[in-house]
Amino acid sequence: MTDAAPPVPARNDYLRAAVTTANPATLHGMLADAAVRFSSRAADLLADGPDRDEAGGYAALDRATALVAELFAGVKPNAAAATGEDADAGRAIAEGVRARFAFCLGRLAEAGRNNAAAPARDAARVLTVHAETWRELLLGSAGQGGAAAAPSPEPLTFAPAPAPPAAASAASRSWAA
Secondary structure, three states: OOOOOOOHHHHHHHHHHHHHHHHHHHHHHHHHHHHHHHHHHHHHHHHOOOOOOOHHHHHHHHHHHHHHHHHHHHHHHHHHOOOOHHHHHOOOOOOOHHHHHHHHHHHHHHHHHHHHHHHHHHHHHHHHHHHHHHHHHHHHHHHHHHHHOOOOOOOOOOOOOOOOOOOOOOHHHHHHH
16 A cells, blocks of 8 residues: 555646636636536435435535635625726626625525525526626637637626615515526
């Protein structure tokens, strides 16, 4: 017997290289995709049925929660506001994105507290929309089929959705469906 560590699989080397060479926009997309994967996996494993695996579900919830927390921490409303004449729109968009991530964190926590698949599935749906939107933004900023680059520093032209009343339930929010 030797004390040497087992060889690292080639997949880990590939992933490490992809992460260390990616720009911040691409890293955000990778985190979003992974958060979708793990929250969906948690929902599948916590769902009632023959494939129910609470331990695996909780492990997936932990990973999804860590990923969403990282996404949440990466959204800086004040930095978004520093983009020029549309500062208020940039701040509002960033705050909306943070609110969606906060919703996802809450749903993942509820899935863990109640040992339930539905809240994790809610988080997965919101994260899926975010990941798809992010992918579209990256493709749009890459030009005519070129490699994805960091999004343009120009402010986005769409307006944020109006905030729901504070007393509204999560089910009534358009981003919770």
